[in-house]
Amino acid sequence: xxxxxxxxxxxxxxxxxxxxxxxxxxxxxxxxxxxxxxxxxxxxxxxxxxxxxxxxxxxxxxxxxxxxxxxxxxxxxxxxxxxxxxxxxxxxxxxxxxxxxxxxxxxxxxxxxxxxxxxxxxxxxxxxxxxxxxxxxxxxxxxxxxxxxxxxxxxxxxxxxxxxxxxxxxxxxxxxxxxxxxxxxxxxxxxxxxxxxxxxxxxxxxxxxxxx
Amino acid sequence: xxxxxxxxxxxxxxxxxxxxxxxxxxxxxxxxxxxxxxxxxxxxxxxxxxxxxxxxxxxxxxxxxxxxxxxxxxxxxxxxxxxxxxxxxxxxxxxxxxxxxxxxxxxxxxxxxxxxxxxxxxxxxxxxxxxxxxxxxxxxxxxxxxxxxxxxxxxxxxxxxxxxxxxxxxxxxxxxxxxxxxxxxxxxxxxxxxxxxxxxxxxxxxxxxxxx
Numbered sequence: 319x320x321x322x323x324x325x326x327x328x329x330x331x332x333x334x335x336x337x338x339x340x341x342x343x344x345x346x347x348x349x350x351x352x353x354x355x356x357x358x359x360x361x362x363x364x365x366x367x368x369x370x371x372x373x374x375x376x377x378x379x380x381x382x383x384x385x386x387x388x389x390x391x392x393x394x395x396x397x398x399x400x401x402x403x404x405x406x407x408x409x410x411x412x413x414x415x416x417x418x419x420x421x422x423x424x425x426x427x428x429x430x431x432x433x434x435x436x437x438x439x440x441x442x443x444x445x446x447x448x449x450x451x452x453x454x455x456x457x458x459x460x461x462x463x464x465x466x467x468x469x470x471x472x473x474x475x476x477x478x479x480x481x482x483x484x485x486x487x488x489x490x491x492x493x494x495x496x497x498x499x500x501x502x503x504x505x506x507x508x509x510x511x512x513x514x515x516x517x518x519x520x521x522x523x524x525x526x527x528x529x530x
Numbered sequence: 531x532x533x534x535x536x537x538x539x540x541x542x543x544x545x546x547x548x549x550x551x552x553x554x555x556x557x558x559x560x561x562x563x564x565x566x567x568x569x570x571x572x573x574x575x576x577x578x579x580x581x582x583x584x585x586x587x588x589x590x591x592x593x594x595x596x597x598x599x600x601x602x603x604x605x606x607x608x609x610x611x612x613x614x615x616x617x618x619x620x621x622x623x624x625x626x627x628x629x630x631x632x633x634x635x636x637x638x639x640x641x642x643x644x645x646x647x648x649x650x651x652x653x654x655x656x657x658x659x660x661x662x663x664x665x666x667x668x669x670x671x672x673x674x675x676x677x678x679x680x681x682x683x684x685x686x687x688x689x690x691x692x693x694x695x696x697x698x699x700x701x702x703x704x705x706x707x708x709x710x711x712x713x714x715x716x717x718x719x720x721x722x723x724x725x726x727x728x729x730x731x732x733x734x735x736x737x738x739x740x741x742x
Contacts, residue, residue: 359656361573444571485727496704519701523735
């Protein structure tokens with residue numbers, strides 16, 4: 319077919335397709351960026367590198383995000399959104415407090431094996447701009463509150479050992495957040511195994527139950 | 531007393547005193563730096579700021595350390611040394627595996643409420659130079675090995691629930707490391723209370739013991 323015939327057959331994307339394509343490209347930028355941030359750190363990742371892994375140049379990146387800070391915030395926001403979903407889903411499930419908390423922890427742990435979740439753990443408040451940092455803390459507090467609600471429900475219905483729900487929340491989310499620092503996708507254990515094992519340790523504790 | 535008489539009475543520090551004074555000043559640089567690194571992050575802390583909190587100028591800092599990277603590495607090395615001591619001390623204590631692990635975790639948790647310990651948790655491998663990063667990983671592995679040995683001893687003597695010692699080690703050190711991210715010295719709980727509470731949650735677990 320001649321160049322001319324091919325050109326005659328070319329279909330311009332309609333508005334809907336153009337929006338979808340833009341979304342797809344923006345998503346590709348985010349995914350390339352989050353992988354580099356997690357491996358090299360935010361400060362040591364340049365937008366040139368992000369662009370180069372996508373076979374584009376930096377000005378193309380600016381077509382989707384105004385700057386590197388905004389890209390980091392969007393990565394962190396995605397991660398927090400995934401954690402919120404995990405936490406919210408468990409809160410709506412049936413069962414006693416411990417059953418809901420188990421489901422919450424397993425879903426939370428899985429998010430920590432994924433790039434956007436990892437980015438939440440690896441990003442410190444001070445790496446974000448002032449406004450983004452405030453939003454980061456607000457979203458994290460919201461998650462903390464829901465985790466504590468589920469813990470308190472379990473303490474009230476007798477399925478969770480009574481205690482300081484704030485301390486319990488910090489202890490278990492700390493263990494789960496840390497997965498983002500040591501989990502390696504190429505390791506022997508699958509993400510699901512890591513999540514299940516870590517949660518089992520937190521639920522059972524270290525000291526054997528009497529009579530078991 | 532005249533300036534002249536004072537000058538006549540002035541005692542030049544001897545070699546030993548000069549070494550001690552140098553050590554003291556070097557220590558002051560480290561402590562000023564670690565506080566800034568923990569609050570603002572390594573990348574966003576300048577040596578000018580470190581110098582200014584000590585009422586000196588940047589060239590004075592260079593009298594003690596060749597560059598900012600070396601200061602960070604020394605902070606992290608101090609933190610790892612404190613963790614190693616905590617871990618080593620517990621290993622030499624009496625009692626069964628769980629008793630030794632409890633002592634280890636409490637000492638470890640306390641280090642996480644201190645500046646150098648915090649710096650270990652807050653520093654990512656990639657923030658260090660290539661050689662320092664390798665040393666950082668080597669020291670962390672050594673600590674991990676000792677923690678696992680104590681866990682395995684407890685699993686063997688029946689004081690710790692049997693399981694995957696690697697997963698148990700990651701889960702408990704994750705919860706302890708995270709203290710460095712949420713602990714506030716100005717908060718209501720003392721460092722000792724935080725350490726004791728967090729360790730109690732990890733030992734008892736979330737599910738109540740049958741019959742308790």
